[in-house]
Structures are given as C-alpha cells and as structure tokens.
Amino acid sequence: MWVGVPIIFSGFFLGSFYALIALGFSLILGTGRAFNLAHGEMILLSGYLAFTLWQYFHMPFFWILLICSLALMWLTMPLHFLLRRLPEPYGLNTLMVTLGLALLLQNLLLAAFSADYRLLQTDWPAAAIPGLDMRFPWQQVLLIILALLATGAVHLVLQRTFLGKALRATIQDREAAQMAGINVNRMALAAFGLGGLLIGLAGPLYAQNMYLYPAAGVEATMIAIVVTIFAGLGRTRNILLGGWLLGLAQSAAVFALGSKWRELVGAALLLLLLHFRPEGISLKKENG
Amino acid sequence: MGKAHYSLLLTAAAVLLLAGWPLLFPDAAHFQQVLGLTCLYATLALAWNIYALSGAISLGHAAFFGLGAYASALLNHYWHWSPLLTMPLGALAGVAFAVFWNWGFQRLRGVYLGLASLAALEIPKTVVDNWDRLTHGSMGIVGLDRLPALALGDFEMDFGLNLQAQYYLLLGVMLLAAAVHRQSIHSRWGWTLRAIRENETAAQSLGVATHRERGRALLLSAYLAGLSGGLYAHIMGLVEPALVFNLHLSVLPLVFSFFGGSKMVWGPVLGAFILYPLEQLLLMPLFPMGHSALYGLVIILTIFFFPRGIAAWLAANPKSV
Amino acid sequence: MAGSESQVCLEVRQIKKYFGDQTVLREVSFSLGEGEILGLIGPNGAGKSTLFNIISGWQRPDSGSVVFFGRETTAWPPDRLGRAGLARTFQSPQIFPDMSALENVLMGAWLRREPRLPLPRALEEAGHCLFLVGLLERRHSLARDLPLAQQRLVELARVLATRPRLLLLDEIAAGFSLAAVQRLAAGLLKLRDRGLTLLLTDHLFTLLEAVADRLLALDRGEIIAQGPPSSLIRHPEVVSAYLGTRYGANAGGGA
Numbered sequence: 120m121w122v123g124v125p126i127i128f129s130g131f132f133l134g135s136f137y138a139l140i141a142l143g144f145s146l147i148l149g150t151g152r153a154f155n156l157a158h159g160e161m162i163l164l165s166g167y168l169a170f171t172l173w174q175y176f177h178m179p180f181f182w183i184l185l186i187c188s189l190a191l192m193w194l195t196m197p198l199h200f201l202l203r204r205l206p207e208p209y210g211l212n213t214l215m216v217t218l219g220l221a222l223l224l225q226n227l228l229l230a231a232f233s234a235d236y237r238l239l240q241t242d243w244p245a246a247a248i249p250g251l252d253m254r255f256p257w258q259q260v261l262l263i264i265l266a267l268l269a270t271g272a273v274h275l276v277l278q279r280t281f282l283g284k285a286l287r288a289t290i291q292d293r294e295a296a297q298m299a300g301i302n303v304n305r306m307a308l309a310a311f312g313l314g315g316l317l318i319g320l321a322g323p324l325y326a327q328n329m330y331l332y333p334a335a336g337v338e339a340t341m342i343a344i345v346v347t348i349f350a351g352l353g354r355t356r357n358i359l360l361g362g363w364l365l366g367l368a369q370s371a372a373v374f375a376l377g378s379k380w381r382e383l384v385g386a387a388l389l390l391l392l393l394h395f396r397p398e399g400i401s402l403k404k405e406n407g
Numbered sequence: 408m409g410k411a412h413y414s415l416l417l418t419a420a421a422v423l424l425l426a427g428w429p430l431l432f433p434d435a436a437h438f439q440q441v442l443g444l445t446c447l448y449a450t451l452a453l454a455w456n457i458y459a460l461s462g463a464i465s466l467g468h469a470a471f472f473g474l475g476a477y478a479s480a481l482l483n484h485y486w487h488w489s490p491l492l493t494m495p496l497g498a499l500a501g502v503a504f505a506v507f508w509n510w511g512f513q514r515l516r517g518v519y520l521g522l523a524s525l526a527a528l529e530i531p532k533t534v535v536d537n538w539d540r541l542t543h544g545s546m547g548i549v550g551l552d553r554l555p556a557l558a559l560g561d562f563e564m565d566f567g568l569n570l571q572a573q574y575y576l577l578l579g580v581m582l583l584a585a586a587v588h589r590q591s592i593h594s595r596w597g598w599t600l601r602a603i604r605e606n607e608t609a610a611q612s613l614g615v616a617t618h619r620e621r622g623r624a625l626l627l628s629a630y631l632a633g634l635s636g637g638l639y640a641h642i643m644g645l646v647e648p649a650l651v652f653n654l655h656l657s658v659l660p661l662v663f664s665f666f667g668g669s670k671m672v673w674g675p676v677l678g679a680f681i682l683y684p685l686e687q688l689l690l691m692p693l694f695p696m697g698h699s700a701l702y703g704l705v706i707i708l709t710i711f712f713f714p715r716g717i718a719a720w721l722a723a724n725p726k727s728v
Numbered sequence: 729m730a731g732s733e734s735q736v737c738l739e740v741r742q743i744k745k746y747f748g749d750q751t752v753l754r755e756v757s758f759s760l761g762e763g764e765i766l767g768l769i770g771p772n773g774a775g776k777s778t779l780f781n782i783i784s785g786w787q788r789p790d791s792g793s794v795v796f797f798g799r800e801t802t803a804w805p806p807d808r809l810g811r812a813g814l815a816r817t818f819q820s821p822q823i824f825p826d827m828s829a830l831e832n833v834l835m836g837a838w839l840r841r842e843p844r845l846p847l848p849r850a851l852e853e854a855g856h857c858l859f860l861v862g863l864l865e866r867r868h869s870l871a872r873d874l875p876l877a878q879q880r881l882v883e884l885a886r887v888l889a890t891r892p893r894l895l896l897l898d899e900i901a902a903g904f905s906l907a908a909v910q911r912l913a914a915g916l917l918k919l920r921d922r923g924l925t926l927l928l929t930d931h932l933f934t935l936l937e938a939v940a941d942r943l944l945a946l947d948r949g950e951i952i953a954q955g956p957p958s959s960l961i962r963h964p965e966v967v968s969a970y971l972g973t974r975y976g977a978n979a980g981g982g983a
Contacts, residue, residue: 218661
C-alpha cells in the first residue's frame with residue numbers, strides 16, 4: 120500500500136477533529152470578541168468529565184456525549200458575563216483573563232486527576248475498510264462522523280436560521296448589526312452557549328482518542344487559534360478545510376520527522392499566518 | 408522632593424530587610440532556598456517587564472529562559488567552563504533568538520504579538536527536544552557544575568552548596584536587574600519606551616525609531632531572562648526541555664509584573680515576593696497538586712480589581728514622576 | 729510665488745495615489761518656499777489627508793516624489809522625516825493619554841536627537857511651548873482628561889518643541905472658538921517670522937484667511953485653483969466644489 124494512504128487517513132481523522140475544536144473558538148471570538156485561551160482546558164474538563172462518567176458510573180457513551188455538551192454549555196455561558204466587564208484593551212484583557220482561567224483549570228484538573236495519562240477505553244471492534252488492507256477503530260469513525268455532523272449543523276444554523284443570520288451579522292460588523300436592532304450582547308451569549316456545546320462535544324471524543332493529561336490543553340488551544348486565523352471568522356467551510364490541512368501537515372510531519380515534531384507544525388503555521396497577515400483576523404473584510 | 412526622599416528611604420529599608428533577615432535566621436534553610444528562587448523569578452519578571460514597558464505583552468519569555476539555561480548547560484557540559492563564564496555567555500543564546508523574534512514579529516501588536524510569542528516558544532523547545540546528539544533530547548543534561556565557591560582571604564562564599572550564600576548571589580543579581588529596570592523607566596530611553604507604549608503613532612512622528620527602540624528593550628529583556636535561565640540550570644544542576652521551556656515560566660513573570668504593578672519600578676519584585684513565597688511556603692504543603700492555581704486566580708483578580716497592580720493601588724497617588 | 733527668492737522647503741512632484749481602482753490623487757504638484765504659509769482647502773474626500781500622509785511618510789504614493797529641502801524623501805519612514813525636521817499634527821489628535829500635558833510636550837523637547845537637551849533645559853522648553861499655545865496652567869492635567877480642542881493644542885505644543893522646519897497642521901482649529909482661532913493665528917504668524925514653514929488644512933476659512941499667504945484648492949485629487957486667500961475663496965470652481973459636495977445628494981463620495 121502506498122505510504123500516503125495512512126497519512127491521508129490520519130490527517131483526515133485529526134483534521135476533522137481540529138475543525139470541531141476550532142469551531143467553538145471561532146464562534147466565541149467572532150461574536151464575543153474574546154480570545155479564549157482556556158479553550159483547550161475546557162475541552163479537557165469535558166474530557167475528564169466523560170472519563171469519570173465512563174469509568175465510575177459506567178454510563179453509555181451517547182449519554183456521556185449529551186451530558187458533557189450540556190454541562191459545558193452551562194459552564195461557558197457565565198464566562199460571557201465575566202469577560203463582558205473587562206476594560207480596554209479588550210482583546211488583550213480577554214487573552215490574559217482566559218490565560219488565568221486556563222492555569223486555574225489546569226491546576227484543578229491536576230489536583231483532581233493527577234498528572235497521569237488517562238484514556239476513555241471503549242472496547243469497540245475495529246471496522247475494516249473495504250478494498251484496503253486497513254482497519255479503522257470504531258471510535259475514530261465515530262469521531263469523524265460526529266465532527267462532520269457538528270460542523271455541518273453549525274453551518275446550517277449560521278446560514279439558514281434567523282439566529283444564525285444575526286450571529287453572522289454580528290461577526291461581520293458589530294456596529295452595523297447593533298444599528299440594525301440586533302442585540303449583540305445576546306448574540307455573544309448565544310455564541311458562548313453554542314461554543315460551549317461544541318467544547319462539550321469535543322471532550323468525550325478527545326478522551327476516547329487522545330490521552331488526557333492536565334497540561335494537554337495548550338496544544339488544543341493552539342490548534343483552535345491556527346485554524347481560526349487560517350479560516351477567517353464565521354466561515355465554516357474554511358474551518359473544515361483548515362482543520363484538514365493542519366491534520367495532513369501534522370501527519371506528514373510525524374511520518375517524515377517523528378512524533379515529537381508534531382506540536383511544532385501548528386506553531387510554525389501560526390507564525391507563518393501571522394507573518395503574512397499581521398492584523399490577524401481583519402473583521403471588516405470578511406464577507407460570509 | 409519629600410516624596411522622592413520617602414521612596415528612597417522605603418527602598419533602602421526593603422533592601423536592608425532582604426539582606427539582613429538570613430543573618431538573623433541562619434538555619435532557616437528552606438526559607439533561604441524559597442526566597443532565593445523568589446529573587447530568581449523576580450529577575451525574570453523584571454526582564455519580562457522591560458519588554459512590557461514598550462507596550463508588548465509576551466507569552467514566550469520561557470524561550471529566552473530555556474535558551475539561556477541550555478546554552479550555559481551545554482558550554483559547561485562539553486567544555487567544562489565555569490558557570491561564572493557560561494551563564495553570561497549562555498544568555499546570549501536568548502539574545503540571538505530575540506533578534507529573530509524582533510525581525511519576525513515587527514508588524515505584530517497586542518493580541519497577535521501575544522499569540523505569536525506563545526507559538527514562538529515551541530521552536531526552541533522542539534529543536535532542543537529533538538537534537539538528541541547535542542542536547543540528549545528529552546532526557547536533558549544532568550550533572551552540571553553547581554555554582555562555584557568564591558574565597559576572599561578567609562571569607563568563603565559557596566554559592567552552590569551554601570543556601571545562604573546562594574540567596575545573597577540571587578539577591579545581588581535581582582538588585583542589578585532592578586537597577587536596569589529602574590533605568591528603563593526613568594531615563595530618557597525609559598520615557599522613549601513609555602511614549603511608544605502610550606501612542607506609537609505619536610512617538611514615531613516625533614522622530615522615535617519605534618521598531619529599533621522596542622527591539623533594544625527586547626534584547627535587554629532577553630539577556631536578563633537568559634541569565635535567569637543559566638542561574639536556574641546551575642542551581643538545579645540539570646536542564647530538561649519540559650522544565651526550562653515550560654509555559655509556566657512565561658506566565659510567572661507576567662503574573663508577578665501585573666500583580667505587582669507593571670509600570671512601577673518595584674512592581675515585578677513586589678509581585679514575586681508576595682506570590683511566590685505564598686505559593687511555595689503556604690499553598691504547596693496544603694495542596695501538593697495544583698497549588699499553581701493561585702497564579703491563574705491572581706491574574707484574573709488583578710485585571711478585574713487592580714488593573715494597575717497593587718503597588719499603584721497601595722500608593723495613594725498612582726502617578727509616578 | 730511668495731517664497732520664490734528664498735530656499736525651497738518642500739516640493740511635491742506629480743503625486744498619484746490609488747486605493748484599489750479609485751484615484752485619490754492624480755498628478756498633484758506644488759512647491760512651498762521656506763517661511764511660507766500654504767493653506768490646503770477642499771471638500772471631504774478631496775485627498776487632503778492622503779496628501780498629508782504622503783508628505784509626512786505615513787503612506788507611499790503610487791508615483792511621483794516628495795522633496796524636502798533638496799532631499800528626496802518619498803520612501804522615508806515618518807520617524808526619519810521627524811528627525812529631519814518635518815513635524816505634523818493629526819486630524820484626531822495623537823496624544824500620550826497617561827502623561828500630563830507638560831510631559832506630552834516634554835517628549836517633543838527631550839526625545840529629540842539634535843540638539844540633545846538635558847532634562848532641565850528640555851523641561852524649560854516644554855513649558856515655554858505649552859505657554860505659547862496658552863495651556864501652561866493646565867500643565868499637570870492628564871492629557872486624556874483634556875477636551876479635544878485642548879488635546880490638539882497639546883499636540884501642537886509637542887511638535888513645536890521638536891523645533892521643526894516644516895509643520896503640517898491637519899484641521900488644527902477644529903472645535904475652536906473664534907477668539908481661540910484668532911489667538912492661534914497670531915501665534916502661527918509669529919512662528920513664521922522665526923523661519924518656520926507651514927502647510928495647513930482647515931474646514932473653516934477663518935484661520936486660513938488670517939494666516940495663509942497662498943491657498944491651494946484640491947477637489948477629487950486634483951488642484952483646481954490656487955492663489956491668495958481673498959481671490960481663491962470667490963473662485964467659481966472652488967465655490968462649486970464646496971457647494972456641490974456639501975449640499976449634493978452624495979456628500980463625501982470622492983473618498
């Protein structure tokens with residue numbers, strides 16, 4: 120079999136997950152103007168919640184998904200009220216407050232679960248892929264399906280519903296949206312809620328496919344930032360594309376150089392993106 | 408004039424207290440160790456703040472710290488040079504990275520500079536982690552020379568083994584960094600930095616070469632951060648990528664400076680001396696895991712309640728001229 | 729030309745500037761003698777601010793050149809122009825918000841490269857410049873707390889403290905009372921007597937009428953007329969450019 124096949128498969132798998140991770144970050148940044156550096160830690164929080172429910176309460180996986188999503192949604196929304204009170208410079212202040220939150224969460228997770236690696240182990244069989252000499256674990260298939268479903272659902276919500284249109288209007292031009300009678304604060308709250316839902320959904324999938332440890336959040340946050348800046352705000356299709364590209368780049372780097380180079384891929388891409396777009400995400404230029 | 412005398416008196420009293428207490432408690436080894444490390448992290452915070460005085464918030468200072476630590480460790484490991492030589496030389500590795508940083512990030516400001524600096528930390532970390540033949544990769548380098556002993560006649564100071572002597576060395580380095588930091592606020596150059604921080608457009612139209620001046624602040628900052636890294640390597644006797652390129656080392660100076668007051672001469676030192684002993688002496692015994700949560704909590708509370716730091720909040724008049 | 733016998737301070741040669749497919753400036757040329765006061769008039773969107781930005785180094789023209797005291801400075805960054813003696817103020821005043829008014833002006837006097845002044849001398853000079861604009865009694869107020877018109881004066885005092893050779897003032901008198909405009913005019917004329925060259929824009933003619941030797945009327949990126957203030961204000965094209973945009977259906981459509 121051509122060596123590219125496993126790289127492409129693992130890139131596709133990682134990339135779909137990265138898109139799911141970035142989606143919540145992008146919504147919160149676009150609508151609430153908040154750089155949430157605690158994004159990764161919140162995914163971990165959801166992951167550890169899933170791990171606990173699985174390990175100690177033996178809950179079925181689909182219940183876990185539901186509970187984690189709702190729990191993180193209700194935990195993320197208060198963040199909106201906290202960040203709303205921040206003085207100028209708003210972007211930098213949200214960055215530092217959420218950095219503090221990240222540190223706080225990381226240490227609480229450390230205190231609760233220790234620094235050990237944890238994995239939510241489901242003994243699901245592996246699925247054979249017809250025509251290829253490869254077996255795909257079911258949890259990976261589930262992850263891809265759920266990540267794509269969630270991305271598609273967010274895309275539909277943004278494009279088709281009234282709430283989505285109002286959200287997009289807020290992302291594109293906050294002042295104009297406000298003048299058009301959209302309550303931008305309520306939109307931000309909705310974005311935090313929706314973002315929290317996606318964070319909550321990502322948690323159990325993370326716990327099932329990657330190892331949980333308290334310091335893992337930084338990498339997830341970095342991935343969310345890279346994909347978001349690559350995609351521009353409120354552009355679901357670009358987020359999916361960015362996720363896949365990052366996933367492919369990482370798989371290729373791991374294959375060519377070794378697994379320890381993986382984390383550098385995201386960082387290097389972020390530096391390149393910022394080099395060519397020093398203003399990061401220029402909000403006014405985006406046309407949904 | 409009265410105010411200047413008052414603050415000079417306060418400074419002298421504080422320095423006397425810091426220098427004098429180990430003489431009164433010569434056996435409090437643990438305290439001497441913790442407060443010695445406090446001086447080290449205060450030095451790192453002062454270094455971080457010199458760059459912050461130009462208006463830049465860095466999340467990547469662990470890169471300078473780690474490079475300083477590794478360069479010093481490698482010089483000592485391969486050529487057995489004395490730490491007294493490798494530390495000031497090794498810090499130049501941090502400066503070299505700062506040159507790259509200053510060139511690469513010249514168009515970035517605010518949040519995006521912060522994000523870029525966060526990502527920049529990964530570069531030296533990954534390279535050091537993977538360059539097995541030079542750095543022994545993630546195993547790190549152990550068995551580094553401890554800080555040497557100095558003898559002046561009969562009077563001997565063993566900076567490596569005697570914790571009291573080590574404390575005095577670290578206190579001395581911190582006071583030196585504090586003097587540099589003071590100059591970076593009160594000198595003409597300090598006001599240049601302040602002008603850039605408050606309004607870059609205005610500073611530039613007055614003829615200030617903003618990119619070059621900010622670059623100078625960064626190089627100075629990187630050198631002092633690298634020096635702290637070198638000291639750390641030889642105090643511990645070992646370096647590891649995960650230890651010295653730790654994001655925690657980027658966050659600590661930020662928390663200390665913000666909490667203490669990043670526009671005040673003694674702000675970063677004050678922040679370090681309140682928070683680090685609190686964490687190490689009080690919280691660590693109570694919560695062996697997760698005591699660093701303090702820093703997360705502190706930065707959130709600081710930004711909401713004391714945005715100019717507690718030094719400014721304590722002073723009746725937050726203006727300092 | 730008023731300053732033709734003395735040295736040429738600034739020469740703008742065939743400047744063109746496009747934003748996308750819009751032409752902001754098309755072939756603008758003029759020159760300014762040392763010690764001259766030139767006023768630039770034109771409706772919103774005529775290209776005044778772009779021209780100011782090009783002269784002071786904040787923007788690059790697509791073609792054409794700027795010559796400042798015999799040296800081609802088109803590609804110079806603003807700080808280099810600042811050090812060479814070209815100073816400007818901005819339409820929205822650029823102050824150091826957390827410094828007092830005096831400290832703001834001090835930055836002009838103290839950070840200057842030539843001559844380097846020791847702090848006491850620089851302070852003295854800063855105080856003098858603040859006195860010139862009539863703000864000495866507010867020297868200890870934080871700049872952010874001052875009303876907008878006074879922030880403009882602080883900015884003016886600060887650029888004066890750099891001892892410039894050419895001063896570009898962008899809408900300096902916006903929001904000033906008539907008495908304040910007259911005081912400012914008298915001050916600017918005094919500065920000119922000491923050899924300063926001035927290029928200024930203003931929405932109202934009061935200031936320009938009082939100080940300018942010559943006016944240049946800009947409309948849609950072109951110079952449509954020039955001459956002494958008294959004649960230019962009655963120039964038919966100028967009148968129609970102003971009235972046309974001010975009362976027309978699409979005001980400011982040229983930007």
